[in-house]
Amino acid sequence: MQRLVNHPTIEVYPFSTHEEKRVADGYEFSSATMVLHMGDHGGTHVDAPVHFDDRPGARTIEEMPLETFFTEAVCLDLTHNPDRTDITIADLEAAERKAGVTIQPKDTVLLYTGFYKRAAGTEGYITDFPGLTKDSATWLGRKGITAFTVESVSPGRPGRNNFEVHHVCRDLGFTHYEGVVNLDKVVGRGRFRFIAFPLRIRAGTGSPVRAVAWFP
Template identity: 45%
Template sequence: MIEIIDLSQEIYEGMPVYKDLPQVKMTIHNAHEEWNGIRNPATKTPAVHKLELGEHTGTHVDAINHMEIQHKGKSIDTMPLSMFYTEGICLDFSHKKLKELIEPDEIEKACSKADLKINQGDTVLLYTDHYRTHFNTANWGIGPGISISCARWFGEKKIAAFGVETMSPGVSGISNREVHHICGEMNFTHYENMVNLHRLLGRGRFRFIGLPLKIRGGTGSPVRAVAIFENK
């Protein structure tokens, strides 16, 4: 038997998005009443929705070409699928406060406490409890994040990706821009806006899947991220 834990936010009109990114719009494009020939129906039942949203909406992964101008061409559709299908671990940083940085020595301590090791090709998820505490509040955009040195440390570990609950992997105005640059330079990526990470704590390693849409030239993509445990 396997257990699949959903790590993804819902996508809906009016949901919070990062700064000046496109707002989500969702309208009924075709209704069943229309298809059934009913004129002027009192209500419309969706048969097809029209979605308007940015690539970096909800739980999503960044492409390398998003990180900096010199990575033009390294779009989401060119990245190997093996980057999005990995082993994963989740580390507890729920003690971190708003805008606090996570440093490499803290990652090592969290690994030691959880009796986990970061392997090459892993996806490392960082639980801060920011989603359950601050989602859709005034503090949603100012959560904790990794430091510049932590991003480089991850790159040296040759991980596939790391994931956070917040809207940005670093702290805006402190480390976020540089974290993106390092990801591009060292060819790894990150997931943002993750949920349910508390359900992964204390359970060891798992299979992580966060497959993106195959968007030609895309700078990122929403994903349906999941953690899979095989219960023997």
Template identity: 40%
Template sequence: MKIVDLSRELYHRTPSYPGHPPIIHGMWKNHEEALAESGNVYGLSSMFISMADHGGTHIDAPRHFGPRGISIDQYPLEKCIVPGICLDLRHIAPRAEISPADLQTAVKQSGVGVPKGGTVLLCTGHHERTFPRRAYSTDNPGVNVAATEWLASQGIVHFGIDSMRPGPDSDVNLLVHKACLDLDITHIESLCNLEALLGKGQFTFIGLPMKWREGTASPIRAVAVFDM
């Protein structure tokens, strides 16, 4: 078994979506402070985290798209461990729309079909090109509504992308979110290291969310698992 980590590292003030709270990670109590308080042989250190539920690599809950969508604590875990493929879309220009034709060509070139009940990960090269510069939060290409509809028509449960949003930074992105609600799929944002999956065929994707009550999303540890 080989596991490929597809998750962004979380650290203090990791780049976060514009308008969302920053990711804050700091020391709550170090070993010396804990030892002085407890008088034990070992002081137990601990840290604290404050972040939006859309921080880092995360999966959007349907609740994010509209009030009739389910929250992340209700999202079926069966949809979090699924077969997946990765498509090479690195030739798509920054800020451009990914069309159904782009996806169809990429699937053909991959030599692997879209798995029913699975996921499709879109490697645009955006994370590798721009992270952690300011362009990471603005210059991504992304799917348009027609491409989102095409993905849903293939029987997937979600798709993922190596940027902060599924669509380009425009009204198209909002429309893609709303289309996901209507199509009963969702998406995963801020993936990384997708280049490691290209040309490797089908894998098992795992991305389990935390059980946030009424949450609109959750950070996940996204991985691709290959049988060896």
């Protein structure tokens, strides 16, 4: 997953391999291990409130209740939204009607734009995505959701929009996941369970997750 240039690099490389043999009391064996080097906002990840909230008491990732990451969910089809444009309240309302679902309190709302398939591996992946605005993020937050997801590196378009969307999450008490892809597998399939537990990083401002959709 590509990253913002102001975030740590994401590196995975061997630390030991099976080519290194060890012998103990005449018994030979080998083991392989890897080194992981990344920030707590690397790849597919969730933001903890302390990432966008500088007020005393803002929760770090290990302080967030586990039920935050195991919720009912819906996926909205926003693939008609062009790149480099805002996702408006009208867009969200139309997508909800098209999905034949109703966003409910505590839901996680997955936003499927198709942007990852169009732009992954290009420079434009970092800048050209469609994104929420202060108003459309507020529309989601006032429904009492737990979180929403985006395929891109941030929930709002680069610049002021993105900061405003983060502050809506702060003020209305919900969060978001970035870099959640493969949503073509779940769009149009109604309600399901969304599972994306974080690592228990001490004082973490976020965490990589493995996002899973569970259909009964």
